Amino acid sequence: MQKLTTRHPAGRPAPSGAPHAFAGAVTLADAGAEAADRDRSLSALTVEALTGAGFARHFVPRRWGGTEGGFAELLARAAELGEASASAAWCAMLWAAHGRFATRLPEQAQQELWAAGPDVRLSAALAPPSGRVERRPDGWLLDGNWHCVSGALHADWFLLAVPGTEPGGGEALVLAVPAERLTVSRTWHAPGLRGTGSDSVAATGVVVPAHRAVPLAELLAARPEASSRGGQAPALLGGGLLFCAPALGAARRALRAWTAEATAARPGRESELARAADARLALARSAGEIEAAELLLRQAAERADHGPLDAQTVGRNQRDAAVGLDLLVTAVERLVRSGGVHTRSGADGVLDRAWRDLHTAASHAALRLQSAADAWALTLVS
Template structure:
């Protein structure tokens, strides 16, 4: 079973995310989180209480089976206060959706006592596994595993051998206690996301704590008929990573506007704020459009490609908006105690994620929508 932080919780299927307390605590601790590189325990507890970990867990396990739109709104609200908190909340929710592809026996282990287990995920393959009696022997290293500081479980992707002619990419769920964490995350932004490197040395993973990566990509769960557990990976289109920074950019806009108070309002400053606000609102609309596609289950190739494009476009708009706000704020906006420079660093760091780049996330798929297949 997972760590002692989990407690038995009565079923609250259908409960909406209660983000108000978590957002208030995130705002209170955001400067400290940026300085120390970790979320305060009170903030982590508030995320659990708010329902982020259970948001995509099935109702039969006491989860919420919530919507993408509601999660996106809640993550954006958190991001207005602390981008790293919102990032971790988003990934905690989506990681549970990934884990729903485990066999039912794996669901029993993971959510048998509580639907509120925090899971950290490494989506990119970074290790290897070999089939052994009863399961798999897993070892390797995985970089950029956000939220590892407070995870109960870790979901890792590795090349698995011993079951066929060629290795198969699979996910493996291991308890946090089976991992060693190298504190390699030293980005100038998103400092408290805890996106460190995880190492596993020969852990035995039972068969029921593993599933094929192909099932996740296809949006095909053999163990759950819950609609949210059967969503093609492409359709999510980077919303996991861009929703937190839409919120962060909104927080930056408020911080920049507050900074204008008490000093002369110039034409240049007003123009910067207005231009930035339009870009932030446009990014939010793109992300909302993605969530609508997901909740309405419109998984056509054209709309899934558009979702990928939207994620990259939103990230680009947000970078432009923060550049405008920083230039408009002048030297004062870059002061160590100014929230604006922290939001700027966070958006800059988060928008570098591979899932938010045109060339890796959207160029091939959406150009096919516009131009047809390449010759």
């Protein structure tokens, strides 16, 4: 078990917003991708570069020094980062998304989070609610364990969902807890997205003040009165498509790695692409599917930024995110199967890692095609 220590966001260099900060983060993530896959966590250097590139502050209100950015911009940046490292993109995207959720906390809690600066890395465990709380005069007494908490080792604060305390369950709550009050266990052993360090978090007798709690339903719902689009949008309007951003980047990188291998000429032999019609067909179909997925996700991001906040728009975005990821998985699966073992193990293992990362991303509950299909279709008949 590893006890986390307090971070000091105010001591970090403020992101300049210049392209070189983001480009430097991409370069570091690329260089550290293999080590992150092996070590099951991003390096401290990569984490600080991602923070310096502005991901944690992306949805933070301007009054706290944040960017109040949009969904389309985050999708594009996370996808580009995903070409270097899907794990880095996954963590960076979630630190941004969780900052959006934190805008639903009471004012005093927001001040505690961001008064010293907006570059606070927030990890979260929201579904299903876990642990237990007891009401106390000064707030809540928290105990429990939460699993698959991405970026846990590098978080400054956590958003933890707990079941309600009323008879029959009651309303679930989300509590904001500083990292130093929690313990992380290294339990992440998934085949893909290994570098996300999606480990387990434990709380033992942690007192959480009442102002650091918000109903889970309120955190996830639309808030049309909020000052920014990120604050207004319900969780499901942008959540699924942002989960797809690292997968889109991984698929692009896989396509490049496969194409480089397939076009490489060998002594006395034409390249695979020149001599084999089935290789050309695999390339055409997979490249087209990856581009189609990107178009779906871009349209969904535009709706998240500018479309109605109604159930049909939410359902359509859920549908397009799940269909888009299905296209990405299908495209890379075809490349792996058509290229054979030599292609999977070539290009420094990039194609193999992308294949594993995509399948792990596809297992996320937010991206399951049947659930997304149900959510969208039922808005048409309600």
